[in-house]
Amino acid sequence: MKLYGYYRSSTSYRMRIALELKGLDYQNLPVNLLEAEEKDAAYTSRNPFASVPMLEADGRDRAQSMAMLEWLDEAYPEPALLPGDAEERYTVRELAYAIATELHAPLNLPVLKWLKQEYGKSPDEIGVWYRHWLERTLSPVEARLAQLGTKRFLGETPGLFEVVLLPQVYNARRFDFAFTDYRHITAIEGACLALPAFQRAHPDNQPDAL
Structure with missing residues (x-):
């Protein structure tokens, strides 16, 4: 397998965690988003979405991280990212998709660049934007975790939710989001970061980390 990604990309980080949790061998190939390498013709001819990550596996180039995670769990079912019980699977999906669908879109790099280049927003103003959307989704996620x-x-073990949560928490900390009132999320973060699979997948340990 070949994983094309960017070390700070939350979606690339998701895929690295999942691959590490499943113990799969893969080659990590950096795509520099700051230099718009994802827009190169050679890359877009394989991935029309012009995005990371892209996973080259089983003779096919795969895009869109959530679809890739589902494929990975079906193609390599052990250890599973989703529990066997239908209600437990729903709970995992409810929380994972809250982050994947509500946070990734307004907080990804193209949006932040748009705010800066087209609307002249300063880094401080972009930080306010970032933290607003984080609070809007992470607060109900924290509340649900408290209920549970x-x-x-x-x-019992980290799965799809943790795969999606940890990259978002990493980026949230880069934007000085205050986690004081998020004890369940930070407890999960600490437990995950103690595991070798999460350590190997961490952005700081990637070949393109600056």
Whole structure:
């Protein structure tokens, strides 16, 4: 497998975690988003979305991280990213998709560039934007985790929710989001970061980390 991604991309980070959790060998190939390498013709001919990550696997170039995660769990079912019980799977999906669908779109790099270049927003103003959307989604996620009594992982072992959560928390900390009132999220973060799979996938440990 070949994973094309950017070290700080939350979606690339998702895929690295999932691949590490499943113990799959892969080659990590950096795509520099700051230099718009994802827009090169050679890349877009393979990935029309002009995005990262892209996973080259089983003779096919795969885009869109959530679809890739589902494929990965079907193609390589052990260890599973989703629990066997239908209600437990729903809970995992409810929280994972809250982050994937509500946060990624307004907070990804093209949007932040648009705010700066087209609307002249300063770094401080962009930070306000970023933290607003974080609070809007992470607060109900934290509330749901409190209802569930989550202490370490959402399930017995880290899975799809943790795969999606950890990259968002990493980026939130880069934008000085205050996690004081998010004890369940930070407990999950701490438990995950203690595991070798999450350590290997961390942005600071990637070949393109600056």
